[in-house]
Amino acid sequence: MRIVAIFAATAVIALIGTGAMAQTTTTPSTTTTTPMTTNKPAATMKTPATTAKPKATTTAQTDISKACSAQADAKGLHGKERSKFRAQCKKSGGKM
Secondary structure: HHHHHHHHHHHHHHHHHHHHHHHOOOOOOOOOOOOOOOOOOHHHHOOOOOOOOOOOHHHHHHHHHHHHHHHHHHOOOOOOHHHHHHHHHHHHHOOO
16 A cells, blocks of 8 residues: 555656646747957957966965964964954964
């Protein structure tokens, strides 16, 4: 009796699932898209100013961040206290 109930429930679920799949149809797109083209060659296009960072500045910022992290480790800071300390340390240039 129990096996019949499980089989019937499985059959109902399968019928519902196939009914949902049958209702979804895909139609081919009637619109055509054309790729974007530019008249300028890629070599003459300008790059955004935000992507061109001087490497020396990034290295200096990284060094300051590492120094502040090392100081926070030495003091045994964790969580919010560590975040506050590192923020203040970075503002002072890594000297705390």
